[in-house]
Amino acid sequence: MYGQGILRGLRITLMHFFRTYLDDLRYGLRKFSSNENFAQRQGPQARGVFTVQYPDEKLAVPERFRFIPFLIVEDYDHPERPGHDWCTSCGICAKVCPPQCIWIVRETDPQTGRPKPEPEAFFIDIDICMNCGYCAEFCPFDAIKMDHDYEMASYDRTSHHIFDKEKLSKELRYWRTIAPTTAYEEMLARGGWEHSDVIKERKKEARNAQKVPRAERLAAQEEAGTAAANGADEAAAVAEPVAAEGTSEDPEQARREQKRAEMKARLAARRAAKKSN
Amino acid sequence: MTEVVAEAKGPEREENLNTAEAGYQSLKERFPDAVSDDAREGYSGILVDATHLPEVATAIRDELGYDYLSSATAVDHLGLEGECLEMVYHAYRTSGGPALVFKAQTDRSAAEIPSVTPVWPGADFQEREAWDLFGIQFPGHPNLKRILLWEGFDGHPLRKDWREPYYEEEHKPFDSRWPGGKVFRAEETNLFGKNVQYPDDFDLGQLADVSDEALYSGLGLGVNVEPLANGSSNGLQTDTIVVNMGPHHPSTHGVFRMVTELRGETIHSLEPVMGYLHRNHEKIGERNAWLHNMPFTDRLDYISSMGNNLGYALAVEQLMSRGARYKAPPYRAEVIRVLMAELTRIVNHLWAVGFLLNDLGAFFTPMLYANNTREKILDVFEAAAGSRLMCNYMRFGGVYKDIPERLRSVANLVNDKIRDLDFMQFLGELVRDAIPRAIDELDDLLTENEILRTRCEGVGILPAETAIAYSTAGPLLRASGVAYDVRRAEPYSIYPDLDFAVCTRPNGDIYDRYLIRIDEMRESVKILKQILPLLEQTAGQEIMPGGKPGAYMPRVPVGEAYGRVENPKGELGYYVVSAGDPKGPQNPWRYHIRATSFINLTVLGTLCQGHKVADVVTILGSIDIVLGEVDR
Numbered sequence A: 001m002y003g004q005g006i007l008r009g010l011r012i013t014l015m016h017f018f019r020t021y022l023d024d025l026r027y028g029l030r031k032f033s034s035n036e037n038f039a040q041r042q043g044p045q046a047r048g049v050f051t052v053q054y055p056d057e058k059l060a061v062p063e064r065f066r067f068i069p070f071l072i073v074e075d076y077d078h079p080e081r082p083g084h085d086w087c088t089s090c091g092i093c094a095k096v097c098p099p100q101c102i103w104i105v106r107e108t109d110p111q112t113g114r115p116k117p118e119p120e121a122f123f124i125d126i127d128i129c130m131n132c133g134y135c136a137e138f139c140p141f142d143a144i145k146m147d148h149d150y151e152m153a154s155y156d157r158t159s160h161h162i163f164d165k166e167k168l169s170k171e172l173r174y175w176r177t178i179a180p181t182t183a184y185e186e187m188l189a190r191g192g193w194e195h196s197d198v199i200k201e202r203k204k205e206a207r208n209a210q211k212v213p214r215a216e217r218l219a220a221q222e223e224a225g226t227a228a229a230n231g232a233d234e235a236a237a238v239a240e241p242v243a244a245e246g247t248s249e250d251p252e253q254a255r256r257e258q259k260r261a262e263m264k265a266r267l268a269a270r271r272a273a274k275k276s277n
Numbered sequence B: 001m002t003e004v005v006a007e008a009k010g011p012e013r014e015e016n017l018n019t020a021e022a023g024y025q026s027l028k029e030r031f032p033d034a035v036s037d038d039a040r041e042g043y044s045g046i047l048v049d050a051t052h053l054p055e056v057a058t059a060i061r062d063e064l065g066y067d068y069l070s071s072a073t074a075v076d077h078l079g080l081e082g083e084c085l086e087m088v089y090h091a092y093r094t095s096g097g098p099a100l101v102f103k104a105q106t107d108r109s110a111a112e113i114p115s116v117t118p119v120w121p122g123a124d125f126q127e128r129e130a131w132d133l134f135g136i137q138f139p140g141h142p143n144l145k146r147i148l149l150w151e152g153f154d155g156h157p158l159r160k161d162w163r164e165p166y167y168e169e170e171h172k173p174f175d176s177r178w179p180g181g182k183v184f185r186a187e188e189t190n191l192f193g194k195n196v197q198y199p200d201d202f203d204l205g206q207l208a209d210v211s212d213e214a215l216y217s218g219l220g221l222g223v224n225v226e227p228l229a230n231g232s233s234n235g236l237q238t239d240t241i242v243v244n245m246g247p248h249h250p251s252t253h254g255v256f257r258m259v260t261e262l263r264g265e266t267i268h269s270l271e272p273v274m275g276y277l278h279r280n281h282e283k284i285g286e287r288n289a290w291l292h293n294m295p296f297t298d299r300l301d302y303i304s305s306m307g308n309n310l311g312y313a314l315a316v317e318q319l320m321s322r323g324a325r326y327k328a329p330p331y332r333a334e335v336i337r338v339l340m341a342e343l344t345r346i347v348n349h350l351w352a353v354g355f356l357l358n359d360l361g362a363f364f365t366p367m368l369y370a371n372n373t374r375e376k377i378l379d380v381f382e383a384a385a386g387s388r389l390m391c392n393y394m395r396f397g398g399v400y401k402d403i404p405e406r407l408r409s410v411a412n413l414v415n416d417k418i419r420d421l422d423f424m425q426f427l428g429e430l431v432r433d434a435i436p437r438a439i440d441e442l443d444d445l446l447t448e449n450e451i452l453r454t455r456c457e458g459v460g461i462l463p464a465e466t467a468i469a470y471s472t473a474g475p476l477l478r479a480s481g482v483a484y485d486v487r488r489a490e491p492y493s494i495y496p497d498l499d500f501a502v503c504t505r506p507n508g509d510i511y512d513r514y515l516i517r518i519d520e521m522r523e524s525v526k527i528l529k530q531i532l533p534l535l536e537q538t539a540g541q542e543i544m545p546g547g548k549p550g551a552y553m554p555r556v557p558v559g560e561a562y563g564r565v566e567n568p569k570g571e572l573g574y575y576v577v578s579a580g581d582p583k584g585p586q587n588p589w590r591y592h593i594r595a596t597s598f599i600n601l602t603v604l605g606t607l608c609q610g611h612k613v614a615d616v617v618t619i620l621g622s623i624d625i626v627l628g629e630v631d632r
């Protein structure tokens, strides 16, 4: 019969319409309250239409999300090198950048005239940056990472859109907050939460220590132990997956478990903060 | 309903391989004076003497059966052996098998090569492009006008001695970036003040002339602007009028323009006008280092960037495989690549079907239903690659990173909504449940809809012979009953091990082009269901050879390669040439894209003839173009 196809189509549109409200009823007022519900409604099993009310609400971006890069500096309360650049101005990111939007001035030692492993200046033209993520991928020192902050519109591009070192620098702590898993993997590859040069230095010292008598070696070990403890303290605000290792047979599983618990705690804290506001 | 053509595998393919060699042999015997082997290191195929090209081309098509001209492009050999301009042609048989590659050379100062458009009409736009960007004349071409650039453009930009206004150095990386990186804005250093240069004798005044005549006079093919000029009215007969659609028109899917000549309501002739989004992608690509190009390929067909990545990776791997220390991508990398490529196909077809309905006037309801599922696939891309559209996920030898464990969103802003789902579970539910459901729903919603059928059935019919002759590809070709799919015709990656059918439809009208997309989505789901267990089996295996990330400045051996993939919109090919370099070959000498959307448009004029204006919009929608790829 002519018109049957149209009617069938209309039934589907109608179903869509109802499903949205059925879903709203099912989740009721809890719709916005719990993360599980939220994930459910944004997952593949969701029926009906469920929109996120940007900018009042935002969908948190996944860890690998990449927007304009930033430079990692040591935490500002780091006991030894607060605010120290992780970048050694090796220039790899500037070479691998497809639109060539990274400019680096390498610092030279005024006394010897030899280059120092630190950038004197570091610029990224964020109008040109294509957010490809190569700089972060190929940096051998984990010193440049892709940011998650995408709300950076401004009124005048000529005066605001060349980011200098000051604007680009963010603490290591920030990276560990926005990308805990990735930061953890990188830590494992480096061998510690410190900059790879510091770790190398430590290893060298440890090797030297092996040559010295046992008593001294013990002292050195103790010292290293305290340093590690310091590191743990200082990062207490963010996830500390290293601690979970060893306590469980499956470190991966334990880590995930803990991460989830932390995330919940963090969220609860945030909600509490919001309420008190 | 689906017509499935079983694919010949195994021995037949080997036979085809032989026939490519046999083809060269027989051509050399037939044209001993005109044809010789291309003996340069790393090159393949035959060199054809330019003056004999039409005869040889006809023989290739008629006697050897290479009925499908996939790609025709030029290379500037300035400073290399021979110092010539060269046209490179890749011809295939629609029955499958490898390419027959032939080339014709010409002098740089008076570049002229006979047109092969009379033999393969599909060469039309590609030769115009070669004229536009390389300045090669093609005697015998029906309408040799610039196609991507404007008429007043100074020079032919893909010649090696042409320099852009923002010119800094021949090749990236530029020395000014490190270690003394004094930042500057390129546009402030531009010689011309604005990003425009034109010949001294070009009359800019003609741009100020906005009369109809001036607006249309630059166009050639078919559209007759005479009636406009003399303004004659011929009594009671229907007037011929010229109607311009675009470049800003909601139905054109971007900045695309069609100039139509109407007799009453009926299209007498139509000419597509493009290039509004042209950025000379290929010149940028030749300044870039090899790896630099990967994120640029995302910007071609930005709906299916994973597929673009894959094609480029395959082409460069083909070149690299000539090197001594080359290692092929590990198995898991191939599995992930196919996973992404097939998800991309679904993304693209959902989009295409949704927008086809928009073009039909069913504003946004079907489109949003389709997009709902598409967004979830993009979640997968975002979790794995870091971006929803500009994925930049493939690398030479593998992929950027293994798929993540969790499809995790982590909050860093106060009011963020967090999700933390298991990636494999999400993917599994998507493939087994959500995507098939969405496809069925679209099918239910649209396929039997009487309005849709009336508008689409029997409109814009593309016969199989025309489809082949015009080098159309992808769903457009298969909806005309030609079972040609690169995944089967010249398999790559792990496609030979996968079970799927090459869908075809017999009628070649808009309705069939809609149905074929639904069919192909179903086949993609079938592939994905085979991929899921493979992903689980290979979990934890390496995704780059040796488990190490690739070099950031890979060395690529000298030679040429043509890598092609079956992208959702059709065959996407990359023709890359590596030439020696004192520091080692690091930059592509030639980086050409066989852009499906661009070549599929060659047939648009023919397809629209005799239809109504309203149908033009739908026909264009059923071809499914993306202007990022058309204009490059």
Ligand code: SF4
Pocket: A086, A087, A088, A089, A090, A091, A092, A093, A094, A104, A138, A139, A140, A141, A142, A143, A144
């Ligand atoms: S690659 Fe890393 S260490 Fe080297 S210059 Fe760039 S940010 Fe600094």
Ligand code: SF4
Pocket: A069, A093, A096, A097, A098, A099, A100, A101, A102, A124, A128, A129, A130, A131, A132, A133, A134, A135, A136
């Ligand atoms: S993200 Fe890509 S374009 Fe942006 S600075 Fe890094 S390498 Fe350059």
